[in-house]
Amino acid sequence: METLRFEVEQADDKKRIDVFLAEKISEYSRSYIQKLIKDGLVLVNGEKVKPNFKVKPGCIIDVTIPPPQEISLQPEPMELDIVYEDDDIVVVNKPQGMVVHPAPGNYSGTLVNALLYSCDELSGIGGIIRPGIVHRLDKDTSGLLVVAKNDAAHRSLAQQLKDRTLKRVYWCIVEKNIKGDKGVINAPIGRHPINRKKMAVLNAPTAKPAVTHFKVLERFGEYTLVEARLETGRTHQIRVHMAYIGHPVVGDSVYGSRKQKFNLKGQVLHAKKLGLIHPSTGEYMEFEAPLPEYFENLLDILRKNYTKN
Missing domain, CATH: 3.10.290.10 (RNA-binding S4 domain)
Structure with a gap:
């Protein structure tokens, strides 16, 4: 204590x-x-x-x-969309609404619980509550992430993240019409000085470099479909950066409008492509996950009801 x-x-x-x-x-x-x-x-x-x-x-x-409580994570049978798996890695298409790893007060129903059930082994570098977890997706962000099944694979993938060679491409729908066709947001991100659950663009020693590349895919007048590629990987990076330039992700009640038109369960943000160098073979591999139903449904609504510019 x-x-x-x-x-x-x-x-x-x-x-x-x-x-x-x-x-x-x-x-x-x-x-x-x-x-x-x-x-x-x-x-x-x-x-x-x-x-x-x-x-x-x-x-x-x-x-x-108080002293930390001893944690014993339980494997849980849950349906997972496994895109690829071998002895070193497993690539998962995570659904919107699923938490990646346990946290205080939430030790069940996570991706880690499901992986402990479906995989014989996961890397231990991430610790007791984050076995195999090299990078994360927010609870309400869907799409691809790679999990390490042994420590050597974990170190390799972590180095790729550090070297900025792990390819991560997202699709999102943002508010308002982005005027340019593409751009780069280079703005450091750190913990919000007042609301510690949020991140923010900061000019402070505690902020870390953050770079997001984006391009417009389709316009709907009041909304824009965007592809965003992460050069760095800060917490909530795309959500913070898009809000910073005045185009928060639709459905994001934390960084955007609290009043949502489309009865969404979270931000319309999907990790669509993932590219990596395989830890054992050295081969470059790339994966792609189709847009989930919630995303496609909103696109249908926008294409039918909103004027394109």
């Missing part, structure tokens, strides 16, 4: 305590900090408080971090 102590300075006057602590302890999410507060593990001048408590200069805040 770990105890952390903070003294509030003038610059933090009247901040909510959960916001204050999320800034001070960036490795923990704001929701986790709120749970600590509700569990009585956060004391201000020795007293329990609520998550909306406003701190004042001179306040002494003690935070007790």
Whole structure:
């Protein structure tokens, strides 16, 4: 069990305590900090408080971090769309709505649980809750990702990510009409300074370089079908970058409009193509996943009801 102590300075006057602590302890999410507060593990001048408590200069805040719980992931039989599999890798077409790997409070129903059931072995480099996971897709992003079945494959794929040679091409539908036919968004991304669950384009030392190449595939007046290729792979990169240039992904209530017209379950973003050098053979391999039903349905609506420019 770990105890952390903070003294509030003038610059933090009247901040909510959960916001204050999320800034001070960036490795923990704001929701986790709120749970600590509700569990009585956060004391201000020795007293329990609520998550909306406003701190004042001179306040002494003690935070007790409980020891991590032992995790035992269970293999779960789930239908997976496996595009390719051999002794080193497995390429999966993940459906929208599926979480890639377990996280605190969500240890079942994930892609990892399904892979543990269908694969005899997964790489251990990712740790207990991320076996085999080299890169991720957001819960509501569909499409291709590659999973490593042994440590050598994991190291090879991770190096390809680092060297920016792993090809990842996405299709998305964004709001408004993009004027140009193609472009490059070169804008560093880091954790949002206030909402720790979000990412943002930042001019700060903590932000990491992020580059997205995009081109217009089809126009619908108020909407645009776009192909986006990742040069880097930051969390929420395409979603953040498209919102940054004024064209958030349709259905993205985090970085776009909270009011959605089309009764969507999440952002219309699909990892359509994946290219990699096979860890054992050295052969370049490329895979493509067809657009899922939710994506095709929206395209049909736009083609029938919206004027193209």
